[in-house]
Structures are given as structure tokens and as C-alpha cells.
Amino acid sequence: MNHQTLLETCRDDFPSLKRQRNEKPPVYMDSACTTLVPRQVIAAMNEYYTDYPSCGGRRSHHWFAEEVTNRVEGNSEKGIKGARQSIAEFINAESEKEIVFTLNTTHAINTVAMGFKFRPGDVVLLTDREHNSNLLPWLRLQKSGQIKVEHTTADDGNGFDLNAFESHFKEKRVRLVSMAWTSNVTGATLPAKEIITIAHRYGARVLLDGAQTVPHQAVDVHALDVDFLAFSLHKMCGPRGVGVLYAKRELLGQGAGEWEAGEDVIEPSTLGGGTVEDTTYNSYRLLEGPERFEAGIPNYSGLIASGATVEYLRQIGMERVTAHEGQLNSHLTKALLDRYGDTGWFNILGPQEASQRGGVLTFEVRRPNAVGFATELNARNNIMIRDGVFCVHSYFNERFGLNWIHPKSHRDHRMIYRISLYLYNTLEECDVFMETLDEIFKERSYVE
Ligand SMILES: Cc1ncc(COP(=O)(O)O)c(C=O)c1O
Structure with a gap:
């Protein structure tokens, strides 16, 4: 079984993926925090x-x-x-x-x-x-x-x-x-x-x-x-x-x-x-x-x-899990870098090469009013990601200086967002994420 077939069958195991809100399914991309649970468990x-x-x-x-x-x-x-x-x-x-x-x-x-x-x-x-x-x-x-x-x-x-x-x-x-x-x-x-x-x-x-x-x-x-x-x-x-x-x-x-x-x-x-x-x-x-x-x-x-x-x-096989996450992360990394890589205000943290980042894709946006994308993604298309400092305050404070998260002016905003993928995510979900983010960036006049 290749990992695409595997994925199609394993998504059925997760009852929470069958839910709908506003006639749309959940797009869960917060698995580094905690994962969804299959019916067997x-x-x-x-x-x-x-x-x-x-x-x-x-x-x-x-x-x-x-x-x-x-x-x-x-x-x-x-x-x-x-x-x-x-x-x-x-x-x-x-x-x-x-x-x-x-x-x-x-x-x-x-x-x-x-x-x-x-x-x-x-x-x-x-x-x-x-x-x-x-x-x-x-x-x-x-x-x-x-x-x-x-x-x-x-x-x-x-x-x-x-x-x-x-x-x-x-x-x-x-x-x-x-x-x-x-x-x-x-x-x-x-x-x-x-x-x-x-x-x-x-x-x-x-x-x-x-x-x-x-x-x-x-x-x-x-x-x-x-x-x-x-x-x-x-x-x-x-x-x-x-x-x-x-x-x-x-x-x-x-x-x-x-x-x-x-x-x-x-x-x-x-x-x-x-x-x-x-x-x-x-x-x-x-x-x-x-x-x-x-x-x-x-x-x-x-x-x-x-x-x-x-x-x-x-039963799924950990090699397949790794390969699947790698495929999704490469797809999403490429889409994000193709669109925002040259803007000067968009930056992926850590290795740029997706294959070195497992299922994690954390990016920084430095734009006026760069807050609230996670809330917007959730409200528009049930896309669940994480923003903030991910319980690693010390690193961000050292890197960006104390109080970076509460700048004096909204023009100095710098915000960090983390997408974390797992075995149940799909390429289609990555595309929904990309389209929704771009919609928000356009409304904020970050891109044309
Ligand atoms: C690298 C790392 N260490 C430790 C923890 C803490 O895990 P737990 O809350 O399950 O104790 C986390 C949770 O996000 C983590 O990502």
C-alpha cells in the first residue's frame, strides 16, 4: 500500500474528521500540540x-x-x-x-x-x-x-x-x-x-x-x-x-x-x-x-x-507516516515560498528545506497588524493552526528581544504561526490553507 492509499483509508478512522461546521469539514493542523484520536483507541x-x-x-x-x-x-x-x-x-x-x-x-x-x-x-x-x-x-x-x-x-x-x-x-x-x-x-x-x-x-x-x-x-x-x-x-x-x-x-x-x-x-x-x-x-x-x-x-x-x-x-508503519508528512510539508513549503518567499516580510523558521522539518512549518510575518490569522483561518474554513510562542518563550525572547510580542505600535507587528501536519492530513487541506491565507493577505493588502 502506498502512503496515499493508506491515508485515504486511515482518515475514516477519525470520527472528529467527519464533523462539519458551516457545512465544511475540519482542517486540523495543530498536531504538534495534540493529535486527533482514531476509533480503535x-x-x-x-x-x-x-x-x-x-x-x-x-x-x-x-x-x-x-x-x-x-x-x-x-x-x-x-x-x-x-x-x-x-x-x-x-x-x-x-x-x-x-x-x-x-x-x-x-x-x-x-x-x-x-x-x-x-x-x-x-x-x-x-x-x-x-x-x-x-x-x-x-x-x-x-x-x-x-x-x-x-x-x-x-x-x-x-x-x-x-x-x-x-x-x-x-x-x-x-x-x-x-x-x-x-x-x-x-x-x-x-x-x-x-x-x-x-x-x-x-x-x-x-x-x-x-x-x-x-x-x-x-x-x-x-x-x-x-x-x-x-x-x-x-x-x-x-x-x-x-x-x-x-x-x-x-x-x-x-x-x-x-x-x-x-x-x-x-x-x-x-x-x-x-x-x-x-x-x-x-x-x-x-x-x-x-x-x-x-x-x-x-x-x-x-x-x-x-x-x-x-x-x-x-500497522500503518512509521516510515509511511514520515514519508506522508514529508510530501505534505514539501507541497506547502513550495506554495508558501513561491508566493511570499521574496516579499522580505515572510520567513520560515528553521531549515528552509521541508525534508528537514518533518510535519512542522512555522512562519513569521512582519507586517502592520500581522495578528489574528489563526482566528481568521478558523472562522473562514475551520483551519486549526497555532500562533504565539509554543511554550518556547525563552528562545523568542532571546532572538527578538523582550516585549517583541507586544510592540508599541501595530506597525511593528511580528507574529509567528505554526502548521503541524500528521498522518490524516491531505494535499487538498494544504491547498485550502494556502487559498484561505492568501485571501486574508489580500484583504490586508499584503499582496495583490
Ligand atoms: C518538544 C516538546 N517537549 C515537551 C512538550 C510537553 O509535552 P506534554 O505537554 O505532553 O508534557 C511538548 C509539547 O508540545 C513539546 O513539543
Whole structure:
């Protein structure tokens, strides 16, 4: 099946695409924020609440609880155990014991930040365009004097500067590298393998924020040799409120002790029900493996549906997803640059080459009154895109100066808009976007 045929069939899976407003369908181009959900995933969530809405895991052991944990249908394991296994296979982890369920990417990154044992003088190295979720946890540790945060420049289209990256290790004791593998601003993907090889050469660990990578390309944590990987199911057609922290097994602690003295073993930041083997009035023995990080009753329906999510993507094939997004992004990039590329007020952020930006196309407009296009696109043709700073305030403030978003005069407006495409978008939708944007630009007298 080529990816065009695949697309035609998969659009049918998304009930929200069948809706109409003003007799027009939705044109959803905000998938970097959160994606639409196919019926297979919705069915898995509903099934939990309809058929066996009880607790599971290591708690109760009755009929319903057994189904929460171990439900098998046909040849596929549909309970939480099967979901953890499917996710491990999806990213090629060695074992499901390396998969910690979290609330989202933010929670997964915080789990590492709060659990890693830093020594005075340790540096955590970020890029210059991190999502707040991979900035604030580190700034907090810096504020309390536990680490020093440094930034290295990511990719603006000339490739990632590995020499500049390596220079940080020569000057300081970098303990941990924590970087957005794919930027949610530019869509550029870092050369993770090279970054990890260099970091390991200097004894540093690497945490990849894969929020914008895992949903869009095949990922092999084993081949990468990455230490930690964080991602969210809601950005890959899955349930909200479920994320994953992949960690090499030895970094999650192996014994059932409180937590090991091992240098880089992370300590759970939340303890409680579900994390322990045994307790007395004065002591506790933690479970071995990921469960020691999963305190309290979780979002069972979400965990179960996370298995259905990766199964859905696996059946489509991640290579096809990547190819499809690439085709759409090339089409749209060409249309935008052909029409506005020479104006001097239109600029695509990051690499100009669409093939280096996955499904992300972020552009800047510098014109009088350059605000409100997202609202206009939505009102006219149900086109849903994002404007603003995409939770990456620090990067825009550094690049454009503080207060750039609230200029003194409307003549100085500079506004950023992000289109983010996924497997259900079509070339026709890209054309509707282009035509509607051009209509707005004409009305504002930006173009003839
Ligand atoms: C690069 C990146 N990191 C982290 C996050 C935070 O993800 P979540 O809200 O699922 O925790 C996002 C969300 O947009 C993101 O794009």
C-alpha cells in the first residue's frame, strides 16, 4: 500500500474528521500540540470503562482486575502488561521493564530532573530552544544551586554544530544532556546518535525529549544507546494524560532496596501505593522496575489505550507516516515560498528545506497588524493552526528581544504561526490553507 492509499483509508478512522461546521469539514493542523484520536483507541478507552472498570496491576486479583492487567483477545495482549510490552517493542527497548508510565513528557522529564543525583558543579546542557517542559525543571535545580544550566545552539538549517556542542564538555563537567530531539518550533531533528556518542565519551548521560519525534519516525532506543527518552501518547493519536519515560534498566534501579547508591540511578520523586514490595512502620522496600515510579492509581483506560495506539501506528508503519508528512510539508513549503518567499516580510523558521522539518512549518510575518490569522483561518474554513510562542518563550525572547510580542505600535507587528501536519492530513487541506491565507493577505493588502 502506498502512503496515499493508506491515508485515504486511515482518515475514516477519525470520527472528529467527519464533523462539519458551516457545512465544511475540519482542517486540523495543530498536531504538534495534540493529535486527533482514531476509533480503535477510543474503543480501547471505552472498553475499560464499560466492561472492567476496576483497579489492576499488583492490587486486586479478581475477574475485572485480571482483565485490566492481562486482558488477552485473539493473539493480542490488551491489558496494561501488553501495553507496556507493545510500547517497548515500538521503540525497540530491550525490555518492558524499561518503560515507566508517566502523565506526559513534562512529567517524564521532571521524573529525571527530580530523581538524578547531581553533585555540586554539575552542568546540564540544553539547546537554545527548549520547550518550557525541558527548561523549567532544570532552571529550578539551578536556582537551588544544584546544577548549572548551559545552552548550545540548535539547528537553523546549517546542521547541528557538533564541535560547539563538544566544547561544553571540554570546559565544564557536563553530567546530563537534555534536549528536544525534534524542535516543536522549527521541526528540525538533532543528530541524536552523534550527540549521544560524544556525551558518553565524556561520561555524561543523555535525556532526549522525544515529544515531537516518537510520533513521527521509527525510533530505536537500543541502536541509539540513549539513556532516557520522554514522550507523550496524546501527540501520537493516543489518550491524554499518558506519557512514557524510557530509561535504561540499570538507571531505574535493579534491587528492591530503597534505591541504589549507583551513580546515575534515579530516585522516584513520588512514593506511595503501588511502588513498594513491603513496608513496616519505619521502613520500606521498593518494587524493582518501572512500577516504583508509578505511585497511586493511574489512568487505567489511558494505559490500556496506549497499547492500542502503538498498535495502530505500527500497522500503518512509521516510515509511511514520515514519508506522508514529508510530501505534505514539501507541497506547502513550495506554495508558501513561491508566493511570499521574496516579499522580505515572510520567513520560515528553521531549515528552509521541508525534508528537514518533518510535519512542522512555522512562519513569521512582519507586517502592520500581522495578528489574528489563526482566528481568521478558523472562522473562514475551520483551519486549526497555532500562533504565539509554543511554550518556547525563552528562545523568542532571546532572538527578538523582550516585549517583541507586544510592540508599541501595530506597525511593528511580528507574529509567528505554526502548521503541524500528521498522518490524516491531505494535499487538498494544504491547498485550502494556502487559498484561505492568501485571501486574508489580500484583504490586508499584503499582496495583490
Ligand atoms: C518538544 C516538546 N517537549 C515537551 C512538550 C510537553 O509535552 P506534554 O505537554 O505532553 O508534557 C511538548 C509539547 O508540545 C513539546 O513539543
